[in-house]
Amino acid sequence: MSDLMRLIPFGTMVEWIFQEYEEQGTIFGVRKNKFYKNNSGTNIVMFGDKLSTPIGPAAGPNSQLAQNIVAAYLTGSRFVELKTVQQMDGEDLRKCVAKPCINAEDECYNVEWSTELTVPEAYNEYIKAWFALHVVGKELGISDKRDFAFNMSVGYDLDGIKSPKIDAFIEGLKDASTTEIWKECKEYLLNNIDKFQRLTKEDVENISSSVCPSICLSTLHGCPPAEIERIARYLLEEKKLHTFIKCNPTLLGYEFARGILDKMGYDYISFDDHHFKNDLQYGDAIAMLTRLIEFSKELGLEFGVKLTNTFPVKIARKELPGEEMYMSGRSLFPLTISLANKLSQEFKGLLPISFSGGADFFNIEEIIKTGIQPITIATTILKPGGYERTTQLAEKIEPLLAGKFHGIDLESLERLAESVTINKYHVKSARPVGSRKTKSILPLYDCAKAPCKDGGCPIEQQIPEYLKLVSEGNYEEAFKVIVNDNASPAVTGTICDHQCQHKCTRLDYDSPLEIRNAKKIAVLNAQDKYLANMKKAKIVTKKKAVVIGAGPAGVAISFFLRRNGMEVTVLEKRDRPYGIVEYIIPEFRISSEMINRDYQLAVNAGVNFVYNVNENYDIEELKKEYDFVVVATGAWKEGIIPVKEGGENLRDALEFLEDAKKNDINISLGKKVAVLGGGDVAMDCSRTAKRAPGVESVSIVYRRTREFMPAEPEEKEQALGDGVIFQELLSPVSYDGKNLVCEVMELADIDESGRRGIKGTGQMKTLEFDTVVSAVGARVDTSLFEKNNLKLNDKGYVNINQFNESSSADVYIAGDCKSGTSTIVKAIADAKVIAKDILDKAGLTVDFERYNVVQKEETLYERKGILKANTKTKEDGARCLTCDQVCELCCDVCPNRANVMVRINNGPFNQTHQIVHLDGMCNECGNCGVFCPHTGNPYKDKITVFWTEEDFVDSTNKGFLPLGNDTFRVRKEDGSIIDHVLGDGQISREMNEVLNTILKDYSYYMMSL
Structure with a gap:
């Protein structure tokens, strides 16, 4: 594998373009139905050129090769900021750039800054692209006249810019007519003009050799202020170029940048004040820009600023190799729009701004409405959908284009800058995005997969299939697909932790599909009829199974075995099924009616449930009557409480929640309640306490910050919505029934798990609470395992094989009692694994069938690159990309x-x-x-x-x-x-x-x- 990019000769590239177009309907992978054409006649004017959109790729990876620029143009880019060149180039630069060099998982990071080609090679690529855009624009009917412009970008010091290599580059783009690559491209087109249907000899002759009358000065961090002004004056006066200076977010000051990123949930992004001290200072920048504005007016040239350069941060979580990287994307937007606002207010809206810093589908309309133009993009087109995202952007803002720059609407820009801190698409905690990678090894062939079901869902539900059926209103078929793998569709449709949604590819677009809600819609519309039509499965084997425990794992195992023809008995110590779900999870989260729906699935299948029995069984005695024994007794033992004393005012989470549910939350807690912990159970405790009579305030006390609480984001939001107070960075030490003493913590560096570490400050803080609930994790009572001599592992849990079988043959362990508290869907996953093994041993056919619900390919390709807000209705499934059918x-x-x-x-x-x-x-x-x-x-x-x-x-x-x-x-x-x-x-x-x-x-x- 070589990192050398081999440059495609112009004639070869043109032939490739039209052969691919004719044979596949694509050009460099861009589908023809995503080609953009401005049909309204609106435009913007830049440096005397009319552009049919103000959008284009920022100087970077999407504008470094001719084919990249062609792909960008086809999808609506018309202002192409060519990748920056500098004196260091080619092999010398490649040695300085660590690979991999781009990571756009959420906010984007890179460790590259200029073209990896030699400057002459880069020049050739840009001229080839210039000709190619004229050709495809005319030949494909996109535009009869040039509707695009190139903007060159150079750096980083005056001596380098004056060097013969960079000077030739600049002069060659000002007038390319005498260069060899210009002659080569033009000659090829003229010699092959008969291959084109619309492009004429006259069109070729009329292609302007003035490729770039404008330039952007890329100011790498640390470039001295005096040097920046000298370069700008040189480019204006000596080179006669319209000039924009790329400014750095460091102009905002360290305190502002750190504060706004922390406020928006990006506190894990690590940087100090080094660059803020060494970069151009705000006061110096204002003075310099004022002078350059006047200087450019005297020369009759346009001058403005490019906002902003990428933001240098430390590599703390191994995102990329090295020590420092450059940040862009949605976390850069609040900095860039804030700087745009600050400079615009300073210059009364008269300073032209070229914007690049997290522009995307969810903010581009507002940016254009302020009067800012053009807008170059990078991070958004480095995400799934790629270049084809640009088409939607171009179409969205086409009606808003207003010709020449008329100044900035200061009120609109200020509103936009103020709103950024609450914009759900930019606030990290409102839209957390992690890796969508799963554990499967990338195969050489057949690699398309849907991470939502293969890696995101422990029971591998056929999610794209039932989403399609729900979106079409075919609820009965959707429910059949769901219940095929899921013994608790109503329960999981209501309270599943839906890790599938954290793996959904739509996270890279806008927001994950409402997968859990789609399941619930199918449940509410089809489960009653399914239950009514159920018949007890015929028993087809003499072998029998017994399940100890009627929680989610026990119910699921019994259901899967019974519907496949095996007699099953479930022994439960309580008087109702579903364990934690029934007795602990609050009614306001899931109703008993929804739980009963799923219980009836097992009952109607023919499972025999026996209640109010002693679970402390002799397993060897059970094996005399049953061929298979499954232990699914859950995790009911109280957790280790982090504080001592407290008496009756100190309560364990499970005991507290069970008491509250049994008494319809009519319990006495006093006025002030604290909940220790940051998981989903802690959220349930806090929301329950908030509903108790007489309670005035409830606080979650947690040793880290909200972002690092393990609870699901929506659970945290619901707690906050109920008025729960989050007391962060407090580690409980003691509680005497009134005073909760905590050590004040502070965030430390990123640890290997990707979370910020914490360390104590030694400072203590005392808070008064009438009741403290400890929600730091329930434990497993292992007495049954020890009594029956089942081998335990180093962690004190039963030693099991890949089928969850214990050291005692045909004795299986499932659910929370296997390895500690987990999720409902993982309990069902245990049930599938065990059921398959038992059925295989019994010689029975397993009925976890695969459904063939195929989407039309053209429909899926239409969805690529299209961002949409999610809905909680059945139609949300229409956003599904069906990644296991079309991934790419x-x-x-x-x-x-x-x-x-x-x-x-x-x-x-x-x-x-x-x-x-x-x-x-x-x-x-x-x-x-x-x-x-x-x-x-x-x-x-x-x-x-x-x-x-x-x-x-x-x-x-x-x-x-x-x-x-x-x-x-x-x-x-x-x-x-x-x-x-x-x-x-x-x-x-x-x-x-x-x-x-x-x-x-x-x-x-x-x-x-």
Whole structure:
């Protein structure tokens, strides 16, 4: 694998563009239905050019190669900020850039700053792109006249900018007519004009050689103020270029930046005041900008600021290699819009601003309405949907375009800057985004998967399938799909911790699908009829099973076994089923009616429940009557309370919640209540206490901050909505029945888990509470296991195998008693594992069938790149991307278009779409690996097409290098290297199908440079 990007000759690129378009309806993977055309005639004016949109890629990975710029243009980019060049380039720069260099998991980080090409190579790419946009614009009917502009970007010191290499670059973009690449591109088009239907010789002759009359000065952090002004004056006076200066967020000051990021939940982003002290200071900036505004007016040139540069932060969580990286995306937006507001107020709205700093679908309309233009984007198109996100942006703001810059609407901008701290799309805690990766290893073939069900759901529910059915109103079929894997659809449809939603790809777009709510909709519309039509399953085996405990695990195991034809008895010590759910979880979270729905599934299937029995069984005695024994007794033992004394005013969470539920929360707690802990149980305790008579205030006391509480985000929001107070960074020490003494904590550095560590300050704080509830985790009573001589592991839990079977044959352990308190859905997952093993031993067929609910491909591709707010209605399923049918995230997020999909309709594959990597277009940025739902990196782990011998040798990727005469050098699946002649039978059937398909249908991928 080589990080060298191999540049495609202009003629080859043009032929590739139109061959791919004719054969696949795409250009560099961009589908033709996402090509943007401004049909209204609106425009903005920049440096005398009319642009049909004010959007474009910011100087960065999406504007470094000609094909990147073509893809950007097709989807609506019309202001292209070319990737920055500087004196250090090529190999010298690549040695300084650690790889991988981009991580856009949520806010984006990068460790690159300028083009990795040599400056002459970068220049050639930009000229090729200039010609290519004229060609595709005219030939595809996008625009008869040039409706786009290029803006060059240079840095970082005056001597470097004056060097012959950079000077030639600048002059060549001012007038490219005498350069070799200009002549090459023009000659190719004129010599091949008969290949085009709309492009004419006259069109080619009229292509302007004035590529860039404007320039952006990229001011790397630490660039001296005097140097910035000298460069700007040089570019204005000597080079006669319209000039914008890229300003840094450090102008806002350390206290402001730290404060606003902390307030919005980005307190884990680590930086000190170093750059704030060494960068351009605000007062100096205002004076300098004032002088340059006047100077540019004297020269008759336009001058403004580019807001903002990326923000330097420390690498504290191993996001990327190295010590410092640059932040952008939604966390940069509050800084950038705040600086835009501050400067605009200073200059009375007359300072032109080119905006780049977290612009996306959810704020671009408001930005344009302030009068700011143009807007360049980076992070949003490095996420799933990729370049095709731009189409929606362009369409959204097309009606708002108003020609020339008319000044900034100061009131609108101030409102936007003030609102950012409560914008749910930018506040981290309101929309937490983590990795969507799962534990599966990225396969060489057949890699499309839906992380919501394969990694996000412990029982692997067929989520895309039932979402589609619910969205169509087909509730009965949806319920059948759900209950196939889920013995508690009503319970999980109401209170499941829905980890599936944390793995949903829509998180990278807008917000996760309302998967749990869709399940509940199916339940409310179909479960009653399903129950009414149920018949007891016929018993088809003499083998029997007994389950000890009727909690979620016990009910699920009994249901799965009984519906498959085995007699099952459940023994429960209490008088009702569902354990913690029935006795502990508050009624305001789940009603008894919803719990009973799921109980009836097991009853109607024929399960025999026996209540009010002693669970302290002799398992060997049970095995005389039953062939299989499952222990599912839960975790009911009180947790270790972190404070001592307190008497009756100090209560354990489970005892407290059970007492409250039994008495309809008519309990005496006093006026002030504290709950110790930060998990979901703590939230239940606090919300219950808030409803108790006489209670005036309830506080959650937790040793970390709210962001690091393990409770689900929505549980925290509901507690806050009920008026619960969060007392953060307090570690309880003692409680005497009135005074709760806590040590004040402070956040420390990021630990290996990704959470901020904590450390004590030694300072104590005393709070008065009438009742303290300890919600720090229930424990497992292991006496039953010890009595029956079941082997325990080092943690004190039963030692089990992969089927949850204990050291005693045919004795299984399930649910919370297996390894401590967990979730309902994980208890059901245990039930599936155990049921499958028992049924297999009994010789019975397991009925966890797969449903074939297929979406139309064109529908799924239509959804790609389209952001939408979620709904809690049945229609929310229409946002589902059905990732196990069409994934291609690695193709979306690659700025260089180095990952591609090839369609193979015949062959030994389970999926028709296979991913192929084009080595020559990759610089190992690593972004595809961030979003791939598997463990692995597509740029390393997928079948690869090589263009040069050097790259093949420098790689370990499996794949092909064309040698000519139907011969290919192949690195096979086992790593061995052979020279393969088509049809010689030396490679696997899978490799053979991929190679032949590329040659037949995607021959433009198989270049030999």
